[in-house]
Amino acid sequence: MAGQGGRGVRDGWGWWLVVPVAAVMVSGCTGGSGAAPGSAAGKPSASASAGGSPSPSASASSGAYDPAAYAPQVRTYAKKAGISPQLLMAVLYNEDYKxxxxxxxxxxxxxxPDAAFGIANMHRAAFDQTKRGRPFASRTWEELPDDRALAVEAAAWYLHDMSAQLPAHWAGGYSRDELMALGYNAGGGNMAAFARGAKPGSQASDYLTRLRDNWKKAGAAVAG
Known part of the structure; x- marks a missing residue:
């Protein structure tokens, strides 16, 4: 989850099992479709900026979701950000828990209120920092739930920024991609600490384990 800092891996995994009814009740109280002011309803998908026509798969018309369906966007934005498409896809698999x-x-x-938005689970501060000077600088964090291609694009550049913060050498036996994924989950400061030899906590360790478990599947998804 991008923008978590040292707070751990998720918005509390178990809460998605315990409180969904409460969240749905809140939805019912808000009225309408639940779209917030400034959302992407009616706007073109960010996939248009990838050089093609907006794809129906890039929008979030329902909760149904398979990260592999976004392989074209993953390949496009990973290339633009100079990162591994397999890493980006593995992160999407890691974030597919809610x-x-x-x-x-x-x-x-x-x-x-401090929940993350979009299929890449990005927090507002992380999105606002990442978009500066980028092709999606005019977009808003509130659009992430509606535009999955935008979420992929922002995640790609966040991982790019993590890569830029890595030291030339590091301890712990991690690969570059693994450290970048830990940075995506726990923030750049913690990533630097892990690179210096600090031991990840249980949540970051769980994130790394799941990344490794998802690695082969992610590679197959972006190979086409």
Whole structure:
């Protein structure tokens, strides 16, 4: 989850099992479709900026989601950001632990204001920092639940920024991609600490384990 800093791996994995009814109730109280002011409803998908026509798969019309369906966007934005498409896809698999329905995400954000948005689970501060000087600089964090291609694009550049913060040499036996993924999860400061030899906590360790478990599947998804 991008922008977590030292707080760990997720928005509390178990909470998605315990509180979904409360979040749905909040959705019912808000009325309408749940789209927040400034959302991407009616706007072209960010996939258009990849040089093609907006793809239906780039929008979030429902909660149904398979990271592999976004392999074209992953390959495009990974190339633009100069990172491994397999890493980006593996991160999407790692972040596929909660419902990615726009209305649900916005309802959950009302319950938990510091929640992350989009299929790459990015926090507002991380998105706002990452978009500076980038092709999506005019976009807003509130658009992430509706535009999955934008979420992929932002995640690609966030990983690029993590790569730029890595030291020339590091300890711990991690690969470059593994450290970048740890940075995506725990923030650049923690990534630097891990590179110096600090031991990741249980949540970061779990994130790394799942990344390794997803690595082969991610490679197959972007190979086509």
């Amino acid at each position: 419902p990615h329905d726009p209305a649900f995400e916005r309802s959950w954000q009302k319950y938990k």
